[in-house]
Amino acid sequence: xxxxxxxxxxxxxxxxxxxxxxxxxxxxxxxxxxxxxxxxxxxxxxxxxxxxxxxxxxxxxxxxxxxxxxxxxxxxxxxxxxxxxxxxxxxxxxxxxxxxxxxxxxxxxxxxxxxxxxxxxxxxxxxxxxxxxxxxxxxxxxxxxxxxxxxxxxxxxxxxxxxxxxxxxxxxxxxxxxxxxxxxxxxxxxxxxxxxxxxxxxxxxxxxxxxxxxxxxxxxxxxxxxxxxxxxxxxxxxxxxxxxxxxxxxxxx
Amino acid sequence: xxxxxxxxxxxxxxxxxxxxxxxxxxxxxxxxxxxxxxxxxxxxxxxxxxxxxxxxxxxxxxxxxxxxxxxxxxxxxxxxxxxxxxxxxxxxxxxxxxxxxxxxxxxxxxxxxxxxxxxxxxxxxxxxxxxxxxxxxxxxxxxxxxxxxxxxxxxxxxxxxxxxxxxxxxxxxxxxxx
Numbered sequence: 001x002x003x004x005x006x007x008x009x010x011x012x013x014x015x016x017x018x019x020x021x022x023x024x025x026x027x028x029x030x031x032x033x034x035x036x037x038x039x040x041x042x043x044x045x046x047x048x049x050x051x052x053x054x055x056x057x058x059x060x061x062x063x064x065x066x067x068x069x070x071x072x073x074x075x076x077x078x079x080x081x082x083x084x085x086x087x088x089x090x091x092x093x094x095x096x097x098x099x100x101x102x103x104x105x106x107x108x109x110x111x112x113x114x115x116x117x118x119x120x121x122x123x124x125x126x127x128x129x130x131x132x133x134x135x136x137x138x139x140x141x142x143x144x145x146x147x148x149x150x151x152x153x154x155x156x157x158x159x160x161x162x163x164x165x166x167x168x169x170x171x172x173x174x175x176x177x178x179x180x181x182x183x184x185x186x187x188x189x190x191x192x193x194x195x196x197x198x199x200x201x202x203x204x205x206x207x208x209x210x211x212x213x214x215x216x217x218x219x220x221x222x223x224x225x226x227x228x229x230x231x232x233x234x235x236x237x238x239x240x241x242x243x244x245x246x247x248x249x250x251x252x253x
Numbered sequence: 254x255x256x257x258x259x260x261x262x263x264x265x266x267x268x269x270x271x272x273x274x275x276x277x278x279x280x281x282x283x284x285x286x287x288x289x290x291x292x293x294x295x296x297x298x299x300x301x302x303x304x305x306x307x308x309x310x311x312x313x314x315x316x317x318x319x320x321x322x323x324x325x326x327x328x329x330x331x332x333x334x335x336x337x338x339x340x341x342x343x344x345x346x347x348x349x350x351x352x353x354x355x356x357x358x359x360x361x362x363x364x365x366x367x368x369x370x371x372x373x374x375x376x377x378x379x380x381x382x383x384x385x386x387x388x389x390x391x392x393x394x395x396x397x398x399x400x401x402x403x404x405x406x407x408x409x410x411x412x413x414x415x416x417x418x419x420x421x422x423x424x425x426x427x428x429x430x431x
Contacts, residue, residue: 009276044296048304051312053308066312069309097294
């Protein structure tokens with residue numbers, strides 16, 4: 001019985017030997033790798049097989065697939081306009097990956113891929129890389145205008161500094177938000193689960209008290225399902241907003 | 254305390270992996286995490302970009318086209334129905350007009366025939382009346398003549414009886430005068 005609530009975030013190799021070494025680092029097949037594979041295979045199969053283009057009246061599965069597609073498409077369209085739609089495959093992948101990782105992590109005994117800062121930070125850095133490449137490709141040196149808001153000249157150096165710091169802190173805030181939400185929720189579930197076990201095994205009247213944390217777990221579980229969706233949405237919409245800034249600089253404001 | 258050997262065993266095998274510390278911050282797991290992230294994210298991206306995305310898009314577009322097509326078809330059918338209705342009403346109005354004209358024409362023809370028949374009948378009647386009047390006048394004249402003849406004969410007979418003279422018819426007539 002794992003009573004340490006942090007135990008669930010431990011990455012364990014499922015095969016003791018490293019598969020190979022990449023630039024001197026051993027690569028293991030871990031529980032996290034297994035979950036990532038399950039997540040992408042399951043979502044790929046679902047989004048591909050549930051949909052038949054000729055089916056005018058969608059099945060439940062096709063409805064879900066179409067809904068997620070249109071949800072992301074509308075998100076991009078409202079946040080960036082028509083020219084942001086070329087980023088659709090990336091944002092859609094990001095949204096589905098985070099959403100399914102969060103939901104698969106809710107299955108008892110599985111592993112939450114997005115509760116790892118390495119994963120969320122890598123995703124956030126990928127977003128920032130795309131933003132910078134897009135901005136520079138579209139505007140060239142004028143991309144620097146992103147850091148220069150319309151303001152009196154004497155305040156500009158300070159504002160420039162603030163804008164640069166805020167831009168650089170974006171990948172941190174983007175990744176830590178997702179990571180911390182997942183980590184906190186799952187830790188809380190494990191802690192209350194520990195209470196249930198501790199109270200239940202205490203015997204006597206205390207055993208009856210274990211019902212209280214049990215009911216709390218049910219509530220938190222529902223909340224966590226909401227958070228799982230919400231964090232995927234937040235990640236995707238912030239990506240859209242950053243891409244919009246790279247595409248249009250401050251023109252929209 | 255039976256668990257104690259098991260715990261020490263797990264801490265020994267991964268050699269430091271299980272050591273105290275915050276699991277997500279264990280940097281030695283990062284290469285594996287990033288490697289598998291790259292593989293799986295790349296796979297999902299490829300599938301969604303090349304297969305699932307176009308397929309879902311096709312399904313949505315197909316449905317939108319089908320709905321728009323059906324709406325257009327319905328609008329067309331409606332326009333056709335309205336045109337047919339208008340045509341029917343025009344035809345009805347024309348038929349009614351023609352019917353009215355025909356009725357009017359018939360009425361006038363009939364009126365003319367009636368007037369003609371009436372005029373004919375009037376003419377016949379007045380002719381018959383004139384003939385009857387002429388006959389009446391003839392009869393009256395004949396009767397008058399008969400009365401005069403009778404009076405003359407009577408006068409001749411009276412004179413003959415009283416005087417014994419035979420009065421001629423001309424004298425008697427002249428004596429009677431009127």
